[in-house]
Amino acid sequence: MASDDLTKILISMAQQSDGPGMILMTHSVVVSSAHALLESPFSIVKPRIGPGKANNPMKALSISGLQKTYANGVQALMGIDLEVEEGDFFALLGPNGAGKTTVIGIVTSLVNKTAGQVKVFEYDIDEDLDGAKACIGVVPQEINFNQFEKVSNVVLNQAGYYGIPRTLARERTEKYLRQLQLWDKRQELSRNLSGGMKRRLMIARALVHEPRLLILDEPTAGVDIEIRRSMWDFIKRINAQGTTIILTTHYLEEAESLCRNVAIIDEGKIVVNDQMNRVLRELQFETFIFNLCEEIKQVPVLDGFVVRQLDEQSIEIEIGPEQNLNQIFEKLSALGLTACSMRNKTNRLEELFMKLVDSKNNHDGAEQ
Amino acid sequence: MRLRSDLIGLQTIVYREYKRIMRIWMQTLLPPSITMALYFVIFGNLIGKRIGQMNGYDYMQFIAPGLIMMSVITNSYGNVVSSFFGAKFGKHIEEMLVSPLPNSFIIIGHVAGGLMRGLLVGFVVTIIALFFTKLDVQHVWVTLTTVFLTSIVFSLAGFINAVYARNFDDIAIIPTFVLAPLTYLGGVFYSINLLPEFWQAVSKANPIVYMVSAFRYGILGEGLKQDIPISWAYVIIIGFIVLLFTLSLYLMKTGRGIRE
Numbered sequence: 321m322a323s324d325d326l327t328k329i330l331i332s333m334a335q336q337s338d339g340p341g342m343i344l345m346t347h348s349v350v351v352s353s354a355h356a357l358l359e360s361p362f363s364i365v366k367p368r369i370g371p372g373k374a375n376n377p378m379k380a381l382s383i384s385g386l387q388k389t390y391a392n393g394v395q396a397l398m399g400i401d402l403e404v405e406e407g408d409f410f411a412l413l414g415p416n417g418a419g420k421t422t423v424i425g426i427v428t429s430l431v432n433k434t435a436g437q438v439k440v441f442e443y444d445i446d447e448d449l450d451g452a453k454a455c456i457g458v459v460p461q462e463i464n465f466n467q468f469e470k471v472s473n474v475v476l477n478q479a480g481y482y483g484i485p486r487t488l489a490r491e492r493t494e495k496y497l498r499q500l501q502l503w504d505k506r507q508e509l510s511r512n513l514s515g516g517m518k519r520r521l522m523i524a525r526a527l528v529h530e531p532r533l534l535i536l537d538e539p540t541a542g543v544d545i546e547i548r549r550s551m552w553d554f555i556k557r558i559n560a561q562g563t564t565i566i567l568t569t570h571y572l573e574e575a576e577s578l579c580r581n582v583a584i585i586d587e588g589k590i591v592v593n594d595q596m597n598r599v600l601r602e603l604q605f606e607t608f609i610f611n612l613c614e615e616i617k618q619v620p621v622l623d624g625f626v627v628r629q630l631d632e633q634s635i636e637i638e639i640g641p642e643q644n645l646n647q648i649f650e651k652l653s654a655l656g657l658t659a660c661s662m663r664n665k666t667n668r669l670e671e672l673f674m675k676l677v678d679s680k681n682n683h684d685g686a687e688q
Numbered sequence: 689m690r691l692r693s694d695l696i697g698l699q700t701i702v703y704r705e706y707k708r709i710m711r712i713w714m715q716t717l718l719p720p721s722i723t724m725a726l727y728f729v730i731f732g733n734l735i736g737k738r739i740g741q742m743n744g745y746d747y748m749q750f751i752a753p754g755l756i757m758m759s760v761i762t763n764s765y766g767n768v769v770s771s772f773f774g775a776k777f778g779k780h781i782e783e784m785l786v787s788p789l790p791n792s793f794i795i796i797g798h799v800a801g802g803l804m805r806g807l808l809v810g811f812v813v814t815i816i817a818l819f820f821t822k823l824d825v826q827h828v829w830v831t832l833t834t835v836f837l838t839s840i841v842f843s844l845a846g847f848i849n850a851v852y853a854r855n856f857d858d859i860a861i862i863p864t865f866v867l868a869p870l871t872y873l874g875g876v877f878y879s880i881n882l883l884p885e886f887w888q889a890v891s892k893a894n895p896i897v898y899m900v901s902a903f904r905y906g907i908l909g910e911g912l913k914q915d916i917p918i919s920w921a922y923v924i925i926i927g928f929i930v931l932l933f934t935l936s937l938y939l940m941k942t943g944r945g946i947r948e
């Protein structure tokens with residue numbers, strides 16, 4: 321692909337997802353929906369496909385009523401319903417132990433399900449498992465290649481298991497190892513790669529049969545920022561070429577900037593499932609940190625706002641749906657305070673997460 | 689269409705196994721060759737001279753087929769159990785499990801690996817044996833088919849051991865406590881005709897007795913007083929192959945020890 325094509329795609333993607341940089345603009349036009357999120361964080365589960373999407377495109381993945389109880393009695397999934405459209409860039413998020421890897425394990429047939437249905441494109445995993453498997457490429461959370469195998473053989477063998485003839489397998493191996501900047505390492509024993517290189521090797525391996533659905537389970541864990549960015553660009557490009565992508569990550573800004581749709585899973589249940597920008601928009605409260613030019617002795621009182629002092633020159637202020645930043649600036653000026661600079665406390669997805677966890681903890685506390 | 693791509697998958701496993709055997713030949717090919725050379729020197733040459741004849745053959749001649757078979761058995765088994773358990777332990781078994789390669793082909797690929805190592809070691813041991821005694825193969829087909837089929841039996845057994853194994857102890861226990869006694873008591877070093885009647889009957893419950901004696905019959909020929917009728921040996925060997933292959937398939941399908 322020509323590089324300017326790529327730029328266009330990237331720009332259009334940036335426009336689609338209103339990332340952190342556009343918070344100020346969107347916030348003032350947010351329509352309130354009565355603090356729905358705070359009172360009941362679980363209420364924003366709703367069908368992801370809005371009325372705009374009339375005809376039903378092919379589903380890359382549809383899961384219904386999926387349950388999993390491990391042999392040790394752990395109930396990892398308690399009835400999950402999930403649909404991912406073909407071509408989507410989908411984020412599957414959730415805290416540690418939520419069940420993300422379990423879902424992926426079942427879809428890729430590494431874990432036997434207890435109940436429910438899984439369809440990958442037109443293949444039901446109970447009816448045509450091999451058909452389903454052929455559509456999927458998976459980058460697992462944990463390193464799972466043979467550490468004693470050479471880098472190029474890891475990819476070549478995987479191509480073989482998928483039935484790709486040797487010559488084509490060699491071409492593809494070169495192509496993907498080059499794209500993931502591993503071609504120079506092809507003769508190296510795979511265990512001699514650095515952590516980030518190992519992750520990239522698993523991406524190359526997952527792509528060698530050019531799957532229609534690429535599932536990435538925390539592909540950027542432990543990867544430095546530069547490589548992470550180049551991995552994002554790479555995955556975006558794969559997605560732009562038509563591959564459906566499901567991504568799990570704990571870097572929420574990564575999900576926020578890459579993914580069009582999101583599901584959040586917690587304790588084996590889907591608690592949020594919607595378009596990314598809708599999820600972000602429904603976040604009612606945002607916290608900003610103001611750095612003041614003057615030193616303050618006590619917490620300034622701003623009518624109607626919750627203000628916390630962080631140190632002698634900075635405060636954090638929460639703004640709700642009916643409030644706006646201008647009001648804050650006016651009130652600060654009235655007190656003779658000047659805001660030198662200001663930033664979001666966390667990115668918005670992170671706030672959503674924190675709220676989900678908080679409300680859960682409060683709830684648990686109430687029960688005891 | 690799928691058959692063609694499945695065959696490519698099978699070929700990949702076989703080639704990978706071949707490379708593995710060759711890459712770690714110091715672990716796969718060398719030790720059994722040294723062990724067997726020692727057996728020939730000690731049992732065949734030093735002690736054997738005092739034993740005299742066994743079933744009408746020089747002791748050295750008598751134990752040569754037994755030792756070849758013994759190395760085929762342990763090496764077929766050992767190759768599959770360590771390769772497949774290694775894949776489980778290192779998690780790269782997942783590479784095969786997520787691919788559309790059918791379970792039967794995964795099993796056959798690993799059995800082919802066991803065959804390669806078993807027969808390769810068997811060949812090396814045969815060469816070593818030729819330094820000590822002469823072996824005129826009397827029934828070529830019996831010799832080749834019994835060694836081939838026996839190698840399959842123990843490759844499958846190794847596969848099943850690997851499926852059940854949860855740690856490295858589990859892959860050492862069966863070879864030490866089951867396979868070794870059965871082999872040593874399987875007529876490698878003596879003819880079961882020497883045993884009292886009761887122990888002869890007990891020995892006949894040991895499948896290795898049939899394999900070793902059919903193979904010995906193939907090499908030494910009619911002159912050998914048969915411990916066991918040859919047709920029985922085939923029935924038992926093939927029966928075991930069918931049984932163990934079916935069990936392997938079942939285990940792979942249900943994911944015993946492999947899928948959560």
Ligand SMILES: Nc1ncnc2c1ncn2[C@@H]1O[C@H](COP(=O)(O)OP(=O)(O)OP(=O)(O)O)[C@@H](O)[C@H]1O
Nearest residue numbers: 390392394396415416417418419420421422423948
């Ligand atoms: N093999 C297993 N045996 C028993 N329980 C398991 C197994 N694998 C996972 N679990 C349990 O299932 C639950 C979900 O785990 P899972 O790995 O799916 O979480 P996750 O969302 O991927 O978490 P993380 O973000 O930490 O990767 C956890 O409670 C975990 O302890």
Ligand SMILES: [Mg+2]
Nearest residue numbers: 420421422461
């Ligand atoms: Mg996980």
